[in-house]
Amino acid sequence: MPVVKEFEKLFQCSDIDITALAALVSGGLYYLSLHKDRSPFCGIDINTPEGYERIERAIEFLVKKIYEEGDIQDEKKAIARRLLEAGVDEDVIKRSVWG
Template sequence: MATSKKETSPMNETSPKKARKVNSGPIREKGRTMDKMVAAVGQVLQKEGYYGLNIASITKAAGVDRRLVSLYFGNVDNLIAIYLKKNDYWENAGKDDITAMLEQDNDVGQAAVTKLLQGQFDTVNNSEILQKLIHWELGENNKTLRELADSREESGQLILDRVEANFPKNGIDLKAVLALQIGGLYYLSLHANINGSTFCGIDTSKPEGKERISKAMESLIAMLYEKKK
């Protein structure tokens, strides 16, 4: 009787060693801790206002050791700056809209400009944090806030230059008109939500009041573009 050859089991074959995975646990944990510390800035801002923003109150709200501020962010001002940029309209949604407009080869139209201003009004009106940031910016000379304002101005300038370039020199100071509109939007949002009263008989904290302002804004932009023709 012939002796059969013994089959080689796959288990007996030498398989290449798998590359050892890098333990990403500490990296993920660091990221979660940093996110928690950034969020704590907002918690303190809502509860104590901007005068309460200091390393002790922020780390207490985050439930972390205060040494992590310098380890992860360098200093408390950098931590606050990250929170401010994360919650600023012109650094987020507004910046995305502006980028999309600038990528278009054609003229920035009436609808795009209207959408940008209406988006700003809606966002500020519905965000207590943004209202506090604007109030803080108006009431205190602060390096971090100034840098945020400069960054916001730089983003806005790009689209304003593009829009203005397509307007004829017909006596319309486009940037001045838009400055009045944007400043008015800020003030109406702060007035309604902080003071709690009407302005010119309009309560912009109510849906019908917001709708009136939004439609008026659309009409003003339409007038500008009609004048352009």
């Protein structure tokens, strides 16, 4: 999937496995699409505007959370770098920043 390659570039310095997340989301969407004429899935009928909008909102939520997590990781890396430059012990930084 070409779009996944672009996301991989964006998240290459992140601990987020964007390829696996994309596989889960796209696989779920494929399944919902293939299953839509049989019956609602998990009580959601994507043939209705309400059901379709629920799936859209869920995807938007996931995308926002993924980007937020990426931003959090970037900020932690910046903090760790500043602490290291200030002479703070590396083990203290690891415990404090990365848990």
